[in-house]
Amino acid sequence: MAARTLTINGTLISARSNETVLEAAREAGISIPTLCHLDGLSEVGACRLCLVEIAGSPKLQPACHTTVTEGMEVQTDTPRLKAHRRAIVELLFAERNHICAVCVASGHCELQQLAVEVGMSHVRYEYLSPDCSVDISHARFGIDHNRCVLCTRCVRACDEVEGVHTWDIAGRGTNARLITDLNVPWGEATSCTSCGKCLLACPTGAIFSRGSTVAELERDASRIATIVAARNERW
Amino acid sequence: MNRLKLATVWLGGCSGCHMSLLDLDEWLIDLAAHVELVYSPIADQKTFPEGVDLTLVEGAIANDEHLELIQDVRERSRMVVALGDCAVTGNVTALRNPLGEARSILQQVYIEHGDPRGVLPSTPGIVPILLDQVIPIHMIIPVDLFLAGCPPSGPRIRAVLEALLAGTPPELAGGFG
Ligand code: SF4
Numbered sequence: 001m002a003a004r005t006l007t008i009n010g011t012l013i014s015a016r017s018n019e020t021v022l023e024a025a026r027e028a029g030i031s032i033p034t035l036c037h038l039d040g041l042s043e044v045g046a047c048r049l050c051l052v053e054i055a056g057s058p059k060l061q062p063a064c065h066t067t068v069t070e071g072m073e074v075q076t077d078t079p080r081l082k083a084h085r086r087a088i089v090e091l092l093f094a095e096r097n098h099i100c101a102v103c104v105a106s107g108h109c110e111l112q113q114l115a116v117e118v119g120m121s122h123v124r125y126e127y128l129s130p131d132c133s134v135d136i137s138h139a140r141f142g143i144d145h146n147r148c149v150l151c152t153r154c155v156r157a158c159d160e161v162e163g164v165h166t167w168d169i170a171g172r173g174t175n176a177r178l179i180t181d182l183n184v185p186w187g188e189a190t191s192c193t194s195c196g197k198c199l200l201a202c203p204t205g206a207i208f209s210r211g212s213t214v215a216e217l218e219r220d221a222s223r224i225a226t227i228v229a230a231r232n233e234r235w
Numbered sequence: 236m237n238r239l240k241l242a243t244v245w246l247g248g249c250s251g252c253h254m255s256l257l258d259l260d261e262w263l264i265d266l267a268a269h270v271e272l273v274y275s276p277i278a279d280q281k282t283f284p285e286g287v288d289l290t291l292v293e294g295a296i297a298n299d300e301h302l303e304l305i306q307d308v309r310e311r312s313r314m315v316v317a318l319g320d321c322a323v324t325g326n327v328t329a330l331r332n333p334l335g336e337a338r339s340i341l342q343q344v345y346i347e348h349g350d351p352r353g354v355l356p357s358t359p360g361i362v363p364i365l366l367d368q369v370i371p372i373h374m375i376i377p378v379d380l381f382l383a384g385c386p387p388s389g390p391r392i393r394a395v396l397e398a399l400l401a402g403t404p405p406e407l408a409g410g411f412g
């Protein structure tokens with residue numbers, strides 16, 4: 001694989017030609033915040049938290065979905081990017097009902113952690129306070145739409161790793177909601193194998209194991225990448 | 236010595252943030268040497284006084300009394316700190332927001348899920364009137380500092396108070412929940 005030389009925040013880096021800016025940055029020890037990206041799954045570039053500046057391009061580019069090129073000059077942490085990231089996290093909090101104090105994922109949630117990382121002291125936007133449902137029709141898992149950020153990590157884990165595609169998204173904009181099968185309660189979604197991969201992949205308290213209560217939901221999303229690696233490399 | 240005039244206010248919250256403040260135990264005695272507590276749910280003072288240096292506000296804006304008091308707080312305080320998640324985000328107090336306007340909430344709580352022969356509470360001038368939506372305080376007045384947490388721990392409150400007393404910018408480590 002051919003090598004590419006680029007700079008990230010002024011540091012000279014070499015990367016393989018098929019790598020994304022996110023992968024190249026991580027290998028160089030430079031962290032870029034992400035939410036919809038999960039190692040082992042395809043990229044959708046949905047959350048925009050990983051936006052970076054690339055010299056010569058007026059548009060910001062998602063690091064998870066941009067391939068490195070020779071001589072590329074990338075900035076990952078400018079005041080402009082920081083302002084955008086904080087605004088994105090605030091909008092995610094404003095869009096649904098995030099009450100960390102009573103959430104299963106509190107203390108183990110990627111969104112809650114991102115709020116700290118981007119310095120979100122408070123949300124400047126008006127809360128939408130939508131009326132969202134909680135589906136606990138499945139015997140082992142539940143989904144609380146109040147906490148969903150529509151990152152589609154569950155959709156991709158179910159489709160690409162379990163090979164099932166129980167999850168999808170229906171509706172548009174603020175009305176967009178995750179659905180199981182053809183919008184039936186999860187417990188009636190006959191395609192679901194109850195494997196739990198969507199639970200592993202979810203970054204928030206949206207998908208939870210039944211019976212877990214406040215701050216109890218711990219899981220290791222990196223197990224998705226382990227499963228994928230094991231399969232690809234025929235462990 | 237000119238002691239700093241400190242006020243603490245309890246709006247739509249569970250009083251947990253005040254409990255956290257009291258959790259500072261013997262440090263409160265040190266604090267008392269530096270501040271004069273001019274208004275607080277734990278002090279006997281009915282109206283919010285003029286010329287307050289620092290006010291800690293627990294709780295969200297949930298009724299007409301909060302709405303009125305928070306204006307006095309802002310006008311009469313040099314610095315206002317949103318203390319805890321309810322003040323900062325609405326938090327648990329705002330759990331009712333998706334359920335609709337105040338009237339429908341009262342109907343659900345007092346009639347549908349309460350005593351079917353119950354009545355909606357109505358005592359004008361005595362019990363404050365609920366607002367249709369619970370809102371964080373910064374949506375009503377400018378807030379100088381946000382100290383999140385449900386509740387923020389005693390040591391975090393202490394760190395902020397110590398910094399403010401020393402006139403240095405406080406370190407606001409920690410997040411929601
Ligand atoms: S999902 Fe995360 S950010 Fe949302 S309420 Fe739960 S802990 Fe907080």
Ligand code: SF4
Nearest residue numbers: 158192193195196198
């Ligand atoms: S449990 Fe497995 S099969 Fe069922 S929805 Fe989740 S990922 Fe898909």
Ligand code: SF4
Nearest residue numbers: 148149151152154202
């Ligand atoms: S349920 Fe979880 S993984 Fe699925 S879209 Fe919502 S936040 Fe993302």
Ligand code: FES
Nearest residue numbers: 045047048050064
């Ligand atoms: S992590 Fe790149 S767009 Fe979400």
